[in-house]
Amino acid sequence: MNQGRPEAAARPVVPEELADRAHAIVAAYPEPKGALHPLLDLVLSETGSWDGTWAGWVAQLTGTPVVTVHGIARSRRLPEADGEEIAVCTGLSCRWMGAEAVCQRLQEVPNIRVVAVNCLGACSAAPAMARNGRLHDGLTPERLDALVAGDR
Amino acid sequence: MRLLREIAEMEERRILFEGIDTPDIDRWPVYCKHGGGQGLLRARSLSPENVIKEIQSARLRGRGGAWRLVGDRWQQAQAEGGADYVVVDLLEPDPGRFRDRKLAERHPHRLLEGARIAAHAVGATSIFLCIDAESLRARQALQQAIVATQEQATTIQLHPARGPFPLAAGSSLAVELLRGGRAEPQADDGVAGLDRLFAGSAIVHSASTLGYLPALLATAGDVFQTVGSEWAPGTQAFCVSGLVRRPGLYEVELGRGTVRDLIEGIAGGARPERAIKFVLHAGYGSSPVLTAGDLDRPLDPGLWADPAGGPLSGVFGGGAVIVADDSVCPVDTARRLAQAYAGAACGKCLPCREGTAWLAAALSRLEAGTAQANDLAWIIQRCNHLTPAVALCGHAPSAARSIRALHDAFPEEFAAHLDGGCAVAKDLSMKVPDSIHMRY
Ligand code: SF4
Ligand code: FES
Secondary structure (H helix, E strand, C coil), X not given: CCCCCCCCCCCCCCCHHHHHHHHHHHHCCCCHXXXXXXXXXXXXXXXXXXXXXXXXXXXXXXXXXXXXXXXXXXXXXXXXXXXXXXEEECCHHHHHCCHHHHHHHHHCCCCEEEEEECCCCCHHHCCCEEECCEEXXXXXXXXXXXXXXXXX | CCCCCCCCCCCECCCCCCCCCCCCCCXXXXXXXCCCCHHHHHHHHCCHHHHHHHHHHHCCECCCCCCCEHHHHHHHHHHCCCCCEEEXXXXXXXXXXXXXXXXHHHCHHHHHHHHHHHHHHHCCCEEEEEEECCCHHHXXXXXXXXXXXXXXXXXXXXXXXCCCCCCCCCCHHHHHHHCCCCCCCCCCCCCXXXXXXXXXXXXXXXXXXXXXXXXXXXXXXXXXXXXXXCCXXXXXXXXXXXXXXXXXXXXXXXXXXXXXXXXXXXXXXXXXXXXXXXXXXXXXXXXXXXXXXXXXXXXXXXXXXXXXXXHHCCCCCCCEEEEEECCCCHHHHHHHXXXXXXXXXXXXXXXXXXXXXXXXXXXXXXXXXXXXXXXHHHHHHHHHHCCHHHCCCCHHHHHHHHHHHHHHHCHXXXXXXXXXXXXXXXXXXXXXXXXXXXXX
């Protein structure tokens, strides 16, 4: 995966449907630059990770220098390209309600990358985790086991 | 010994979350059937000036944490020629806060109606909802609500941006994200009114503030007449989390009851065999630490805002209440907070970028029992150094205040970590509370 500087020549192949959605987003702003963050999110949710070759596309759509787009993207929370990632909240409430035990249990499962994040906004239903962007809160040992066993 | 104090009966009083339990309230026809939309209808039958007057006399204050009078901000906006955009700040990066997210997920039309009322009052034709891109459920609910209520008068656009975001950054962060800039707050120009956005101006409100407008307009301000304190009429929805028996989101009347009534009353108090050790009354970045002796503070932001109010003054915050019992170590808490702040610092100000990272590292050493003799003194010195004078936004100062407050509440426990570590029997097992209020 290209995590370094975007290659000037490398341009992603953009499916038509994605391009249409991108243009609709840009059109919603009085200035195209306003669409930068939503476009980064669009790329990330469609491709699952940040590949530097997309920077040129976003730059062109928003009239922003490529290097700026790339810099902003790399300062964001970016998912890794490969493997399944589970984000476990280790914020205070989750920590006290058992986040460490959640991490330990998940680390026993092969092919899952466990990342600690700060607060998933589900604090009253701690402990919480997000799997493929979907929030699972109010975790108990049983629910966690069921989730892990679930679709594998 | 724990003193047994009287815990007053505290009841929920829903204005912001009124109707939230109604099945399918996130659907437009259901929302309308239960009185939704009346506030906007009435607002549009009034001139913007009259809407502003009504909100001024209702004394609605912003619920994001700064508690500024909404009507006065609108009047100022009008005096500056009105605002082109209403920006709804749904970012909520503060630890322990999830109220705006719940409102968006479960009661999206309430939020949109409030935003449209604000737009009418300040003369805006566009509304932007600035939200953490990873709040998928809230995004989906809002998008559906936008589609269901598309109209020509005001356009509403969801603006998802990826975190991390600085805590207590103020209104300039959402505006900067809309400008397509880095997630960096801008220097506060000291004007409580408008921010520059595109070739015009914007007024930024937190989602919960706007959520009060439908009820206020529909009743001509009546709902605030008899509810709340004089300084802050109305209610506050507190996000109670941590080690209590019934965590959840509780909307209660302001000025009636104390922190103790909230935590030990309605939220059920400590788990069996446990005692409340401290409470982080957080949100808006700062996390003042309340220990057992402070819990009888009234839930009235006006009293906390009193300049003579002592060390807690001015930090009523945005409604996050994180409760720790005697299984929690304050040094561990400070370390975790420092790590969260260090991870979310945008890096624009050197003292913040370096200072929060250094604090996280030093507190980790302290917690692990590997700190040098002078580390603790250094930690306190760094905290004292991270003032608003060296930071562009509230992120660094609130990190410092929180850590300092934990130290000042438990100086012996901090000092004990210099000689070999922690005396608290931590319990990091998975726990299940008795119930979770307003979960959905
Ligand atoms: S105080 Fe910290 S978070 Fe705020 S602008 Fe400065 S570096 Fe960024
Ligand atoms: S602390 Fe885990 S969701 Fe907020």
